[in-house]
Amino acid sequence: MTIDHDSVPRSGGPLSGPRRPGTGLLDRPTGTAHTRTVSAPRRQRRAVRSRLALPLALVQVDAIALCTSTGIANRVIDPAAPLDPLLGVPAVLPLLLLLNLAGGLYRARLTLSVLDELPALTVRAVVATAFAVTLAGCLDGRWPDCGPATPARLTVLLGAQLVIASFGRGILYHLVRRIRRGHPSPALVLGAGLLGRKVATVLGEHGEYGMRPVGFLDADPPLLAGDTGLPVLGGREVLEREVRRHRVHHVIATAGAADEAETAAALRDAARLGCQVWLVPELREYGSLPAAPTAAGDHLWGFPCLRVDRPAMRRPGWAVKRALDVTVAAFGLLLLAPVLALCALAVRFDTGPGVLFRQQRTGLDGKVFTVLKFRTLRPSNEHESATRWNIAQDHRMGSVGRLLRKSSLDELPQLWNVLRGDMSLVGPRPERPYFVMRFSQAYPEYADRHRVPVGLTGLAQVNGLRGDTSIEDRARFDNRYIESWSLWQDVKILCRTAALMLHPDGS
Template identity: 45%
Template sequence: MAQTLSRSADGRWWLPVLRNRIDWLLLIVDAVVLIGVETFVSTYRHGRPIWLGALMALLILLVLEVAGVYQTRFAVSSLDELPRLAGWSLIASLVLVFLLEPSVEAADIVVMAALTFGALFTVRVVYFGLVRGVRRRRPERRLRTAVLGGGMVAQEIVLSTRERPELGVNVVVAISPDPMLQFLDTGVPTLPDLRRLRAIVEDWDIDAVIVAFGSNPDVDLVDPLRECDSLDCEIYIVPRLFEFTSVTHDMDRLHTIPLIRVRRDALRTWYWKLKRVFDVVVAAVALVLASPVLAVAAMAVYVSEPSAPILFRQKRIGKDGTVFNLLKFRSMRPVPTTTSDADWHPCDEERIGRVGHFIRKTSLDELPQLWNVLRGDMSMVGPRPERPHFVREFTDSVPGYEYRHRVDVGLTGWAAIHGLRGDTSITDRAIFDNYYIENWSVWLDIKIIILTVSAVLRGTGS
């Protein structure tokens, strides 16, 4: 996996072959080779500038990374990669032609795809061979792995990885309250408390967690695994009925045991880092475009009750429990802060005037939160923020509620566009928000924004 500095037992720095989601070393080697190939083709075959060849190589790498070609694996095989490389080499070549030179002939596209595929495949033949050799010869280059479970599957994982060191896995600890005697015979230290998973990962310097079958109900695994979201370790799950499970390109395997990699993209991909850039750009543009609407709404709120403030400020909980002041256009007559902070769903219609009803129905009261997004308090898309009083209450009473705060709260969100706002089920909100986090993608954010705008235009809120 990606290379990350760690300290070995003798105090020397070393670079483990496996660690994170992207194999950066393979990506760098591909970049060097592709820049050479594409520059040669661009300059000597077509007489184009050298920089154009380098740009083409970088665009190919971008397409391949988004396609998951650089996802790290235990089972590294150039032949396994061959069909995907061939297909994505052709797709990348077509993308380049469409972007840079739409008039190119079909024969040139085929030549470009063939050269790209040949270069990538040759790199993998050499690179994967070196990786397997390093794993065999140097135990410190293997992943320090924890196995959840103490049954036959966990035992098979331990024995398989010992017989095949080229997989790059070293099981150093297991977590199971009642391991089988056969598993204890493997000699792997076994700890009983699954709830201490995060502490075990940190104390044992674990690089990967493999969830095998154990006596714990599946529901007991969810919270401990979510607590490891921000840690620098990979999480894999052995699927139920794995004997009937086909290994797809986004899965991995240990010998004959298929593994599902837990995505955790919301915290671990480079394009998640661009989410903040996306937020700033979209919020800034939205503020400019909506400035006439903001001005009219502010004037209407002021005229409706000149003695009250235009903006309503309320403390809300953001990412990792941070407190910030959320902004709204005032839609109700003011009450003491202690009342508004602890009143779940005010139903005093006398406090809401005609202006308040209108800006609530059209969600115009939420527009000032674009400033919260620019400030970094919120994101454009994420779980909706709640007041501290209710966060404490729901954390104690609603399963999974606290895990909504793994990411930035949002102006709109997956739960909100499904009608889970106002006086609706908190349990359902937690389920929908955690679903959003586990399945986050750039397109999911765009989809939520589109659906939010559609709901606002229809007057149904977000």
């Protein structure tokens, strides 16, 4: 559970910042990618099928390589023995595929090279084989037999597997390059600056990347933007129209756009539309840095290039996150029923009838829902409930209310919101529509917090950004959580929240 509300930034008139059109939750243009249409899912399905073609082919190559090398090893070492030619494949194959998947060896890349992947393939093949042999020895009869674990057999197995896998990948990559040259996918370049123009020129001259630039997106392009022969189509407001019009599959965001905040927002909109998004940073040394856990590094004719992962809610693990939410919320409501009953009785005696406090909050995609909490203070009227920021130091709050707030027990009814799907266990903290409107006007990134369901706790809260802290900092942490989301990150946040509840401060 979290510590309750956030607060206004400490300095600089937090709610009086300049309004930037198109950046707030309530300012999104009608034609932008945030507005979901009937054809968007169809485009996303086509894009998913296109992206899965190469990874699935690579999986088949690795499976064929392992099966063939196992048969070779079994026959070369002892041709007369009545061994199954595929002995050991069921034990090693699942481990090998999982390790390759976790290592990013099945990701679609711009630059395809077998030699670049060979060290990673070798390490994972050795680890998978050693692990399978160990399991077969420890779980005798309960794990598929790996066959004789002699040094000679394992050496032949690994050597043949790497040779066959490399040969198969080389042929596959050659075919992929030919297909890319013959059928390039339309691409949009975000940013018509010098770097954007160079990237567009490279894509036009090198068909092996499989992209055909159709134009630039830049709200305020430089005067020389048209020297590549490509049109400047407009700003972020035309993104969805151009994606539909040209059937764009790739969007490349480059540094040097006139309005980088708008470019970042357009990048997120492109991901929502199902486009594959690439980021070309201006810092060339970026190519020497390790790739982020949720992204893959690559290069585009020498320009460092980052493949931006799919939005959090479209990743395979998101279904597991929702299942975890439902399970924890359901068991939590059952196990904590006595605590809920005691809290309700205490509130009833302290503040009178109406133990639950209902308030409008903004959730996923800006939709408003009713959040439930135990009442710790009875507001004077609805206006005060909707617009008063923080009641932690209100003199009208009784001892029961202070105890509930300090221990975060007043948040327990929100488990029902989690069970209903209004909220998640982990996510950006929900706020009232009045403050969402004002913060979105002052801080361009605030509205982007609503790309995922709101949560009981979040990355901002466990980093101390609760109570009287900066709204700008909290929005930055919330967006960082969304862009780097993983199930393990949720587990870490829940563990840190539990630790914070042992030292509550009531904020």
